[in-house]
Structures are given as structure tokens and as C-alpha cells.
Amino acid sequence: MSSTLGFAILAVLARSERSGYEIAARMRQPVGYFWTASHSQIHGELQKLLTGGLVGFEARHGPGPQDKKIYRITPEGLAELREWVTAPPRARPERDELVLKTYASWLADPAEVRRLFAEQLAVHEARLAEYEREKESFGGEPVFGDPAFGGWAALRCGLGYERHRADWCRWMLDQLS
Amino acid sequence: MSSTLGFAILAVLARSERSGYEIAARMRQPVGYFWTASHSQIHGELQKLLTGGLVGFEARHGPGPQDKKIYRITPEGLAELREWVTAPPRARPERDELVLKTYASWLADPAEVRRLFAEQLAVHEARLAEYEREKESFGGEPVFGDPAFGGWAALRCGLGYERHRADWCRWMLDQLS
DNA sequence: TCCCTCTATGTAAGAACTGACATAGTTATA
DNA sequence: TATAACTATGTCAGTTCTTACATAGAGGGA
Numbered sequence: 001m002s003s004t005l006g007f008a009i010l011a012v013l014a015r016s017e018r019s020g021y022e023i024a025a026r027m028r029q030p031v032g033y034f035w036t037a038s039h040s041q042i043h044g045e046l047q048k049l050l051t052g053g054l055v056g057f058e059a060r061h062g063p064g065p066q067d068k069k070i071y072r073i074t075p076e077g078l079a080e081l082r083e084w085v086t087a088p089p090r091a092r093p094e095r096d097e098l099v100l101k102t103y104a105s106w107l108a109d110p111a112e113v114r115r116l117f118a119e120q121l122a123v124h125e126a127r128l129a130e131y132e133r134e135k136e137s138f139g140g141e142p143v144f145g146d147p148a149f150g151g152w153a154a155l156r157c158g159l160g161y162e163r164h165r166a167d168w169c170r171w172m173l174d175q176l177s
Numbered sequence: 178m179s180s181t182l183g184f185a186i187l188a189v190l191a192r193s194e195r196s197g198y199e200i201a202a203r204m205r206q207p208v209g210y211f212w213t214a215s216h217s218q219i220h221g222e223l224q225k226l227l228t229g230g231l232v233g234f235e236a237r238h239g240p241g242p243q244d245k246k247i248y249r250i251t252p253e254g255l256a257e258l259r260e261w262v263t264a265p266p267r268a269r270p271e272r273d274e275l276v277l278k279t280y281a282s283w284l285a286d287p288a289e290v291r292r293l294f295a296e297q298l299a300v301h302e303a304r305l306a307e308y309e310r311e312k313e314s315f316g317g318e319p320v321f322g323d324p325a326f327g328g329w330a331a332l333r334c335g336l337g338y339e340r341h342r343a344d345w346c347r348w349m350l351d352q353l354s
Numbered sequence: 355t356c357c358c359t360c361t362a363t364g365t366a367a368g369a370a371c372t373g374a375c376a377t378a379g380t381t382a383t384a
Numbered sequence: 385t386a387t388a389a390c391t392a393t394g395t396c397a398g399t400t401c402t403t404a405c406a407t408a409g410a411g412g413g414a
Contacts, residue, residue: 003400004274011281021362035277036270041401043364068362078284085281086289088296089274093213093371097181097266099334100212103327104188104262107255110321112263119265144287144352150280153352157276157345164341168334175321175330180370198392218371220394243378243393270401 002054002080004090005045008035010073010081013055015147017072020046034154046071054080102172114176121169128162131155179231179257181267182222185212187250187258190232192324194249197223211331223248231257279349291353298346305339308332 002010012018012026023046024039026032037045049055054077059067073081098120105113134155142148179187189195189203200223201216203209214222226232231254236244250258275297282290311332319325 004272004277005400007281008277011277014281014284019362020364021360031277031280032271033276034271034273034280036272038402039362040364040366040403081281082284085278085285086293088293089278092272092274094209094211095181095213095269096211096334097269099210099331100181100185100188100208101262101266102330102334103208103211104184104191104258105330106322106324106327107191107259108262113321116263116265144290145283147283149352150283153279153282153349154276156348157273157279160341160345161338164337168337171333172330175326182370196392197394215372216392217373217394217396245392 002049002052002084003045004035005037005041006049006054007081007084008037009042009045009049010054010077013071013073014078014081017070019068019070021068023071030151033158049077053077110176114173117169117172117176121166121173124162124166124169128159128166131159131162135159179226179229179261180222181212182214182218183226183231184258184261185214186219186222186226187231187254190248190250191255191258194247196245196247198245200248207328210335226254230254287353291350294346294349294353298343298350301339301343301346305336305343308336308339312336 008027008031009023012023012031018026020039020042024037024042027035027037027042046055050057054074055071056074057069057071059069061067101116138148138152138155142152185204185208186200189200189208195203197216197219201214201219204212204214204219223232227234231251232248233251234246234248236246238244278293315325315329315332319329
């Protein structure tokens, strides 16, 4: 039984073999929108996956002091990943700092709260614009079964989330005027 | 400088003085919708707040083996809380297990994915119904400045989130048929 | 030529969080 | 009368995550 981070790594490796460095890059860019990990976390987790036999690697020399290790998922890793995909997700505790601040906002100067929410609205609108651009770059709409569908569905979720969040910020600003 | 958990505790104590046990209960029920903490975490954090002079306590005997400690926020604690409220929230890394599963869903049996999303939709619809009931129990709509406004705004955010999430689950089910 | 960025892998200290253990009086229910 | 649930505080081991440190070659720009 692997941690969720382990499955995140396996999900990346199921698409193509990669070095730890490349996995870390994925955990910033496409996967990073819904699962984040630093390279120090990834190196540790890869060791665990390796001892568990869920991944294997092949050393190739590239730039850098050490050899580059190209990891790939094993049949055992793929089997565990497949099983995990449709298992119910573990409930994560809610921790939303902005809502917590809102809970305590009755103590603050309304003008400062207004500034806070105006800033947050700008953040969400910027992300919304970024996601819209990425949506354009998809071209067609991938259908289920295509590996690209995962990214497409995640993007749709992100769009919905940012819209909800921006709406809530606008409602807050409305309440403050 | 306190951790976010420290400010969550201060936000509870700013409304009224409470024992550690009562703070833990709040971190389940109203605050738990946006900030969670177990009692073991709270006890540790209260010690830090105490040494920092942000809270004080008064021992009273109640049921149980030890005396009950009633904590209250100090003027220093209130000052730090006020400052924190309108400071920009620290960006938390995104970690959404369901979206991660979606990213890897191309590997799974469509029928199983459909079951997963049907289950998740039911969860979000149940929460939506729960929030709607709580909305009714509010009676009037609190305005900014009223401590009750924080809970009201948080509830509105929760409603928006659950609607977005349920919509996305419905879209996914649509894609799978 | 110098410096910065990118590629590349790793360690380690510490913070944050989880889950189990430990103890014990009061109150309501079967 | 037994027992379960609730009140009440605390410790501790282990996991997860963050941040900084450490090393070093390749390639590009000032």
C-alpha cells in the first residue's frame, strides 16, 4: 500500500518513463494543478516504490554529476495503480485559510477586508484566463479512454473551481459596499 | 508569529472564552467546514500560544480527572489576530485526490469510474442538502460587522463549492455514458 | 570570462499532522 | 445495575511535507 504521493508518481510514469527530475517538473506544471510535490519528496518516495517493486529504473548518463535514472512503472505498479484509481478517495481535512480569515473578519477594518478580497478576485480571474488559454490549446475535446482526457477533465474542474471562487469574492465585495 | 492553526484557535477564542475540549468541538462543527484540527494538535498549540502570551487561562474544576482550563485571548493575541486577518493568505499547495484519480482514469474500467463518480455526486448532494438546511436555520442574513457574518459567508462559500463539485461530477458521468 | 539558469540527484532538520494510548469523573440509557 | 457516551487533558510514535543545504556539468548571454 502506497501513499497518495506514490500513486501520483505512478500516474505520471504510467504515461511515459521519466527521470526523477522530469517527474518533479510534471508535479509543477500539468499535475501541479491538483497534486503538488517537491523534488526531495519525490526522491524519497521513488526509493519506497523501488523497494516495493512498483517501479524500476535504468541509469543513463546525462548532464549533471550523477547518472540520470530513468524510472518506469512495473506490471505490479500498474496493477496497484489501476486498483487505486476507482477506490473511493480518502477524505482530506478541509483547510482553507481565506475562509478562516473571513470567519474572523468581523474584527477587521472593512476597507482592509475589501482590499484582501479584491486581491483574491484578481488572482482567481488571472487563473481563469490562464485556464481558458490552456483550454484553447487543447484543440478538440478528448473523450474518455484517451490519456489526454484526464488533463481535459482536470482543466474543466479547475475552471469550475476558479469561477466559483471568483463569484464568492465578488459576493463578498458586494457585501462590503 | 503563530501558525495558521494558532490563528484558527485565536479566531475561536475571540468570540468567547473556551476550554481546550470546547475548542476541539468547534474545530469539528462550525469551523471544521474550513479548518480542521484534532485535540492533540490543539493542546500543543495552546501551549505555544500560552508561552507567546497570546492566550491566558483560568482553571476551574469540572467533570474529568483534571481541572478544566478556560482559555481566553489576551490583548496581544487580539492584536496579532487582527493583523493576520487582512494579510494575504499563504498559498497552499493543491492536493485533490479525486482529480488525481481522474488524471489516471484512462487506465480503469469505465463502469468502475462511473460508480466512483456516482458515489462522489451523492456525497456532494448530501452536503448541499445539509448546507441548505443550515442556511434556513440562519433566519435573517447577517451583515458585515456582525460576528455571525463570518459563518454566513463561509456557508455561502461551501454552497458554491459543493454546487461546482456536483456539476463537475455530473459532467463526468455524462462523458462516461 | 564570468555568471546565471537548467539539468540532475540526494540529505537532513524541523514543522505539521494523524492516530493510538492513557486516565477518569459525570450523566443518561437500557 | 451495568454500560455506554460525554466531558476533560495530555503524551507519543510515526508519517507527511517544507525548506535549506550540498554537489556539479552543460549551455547561453552579457
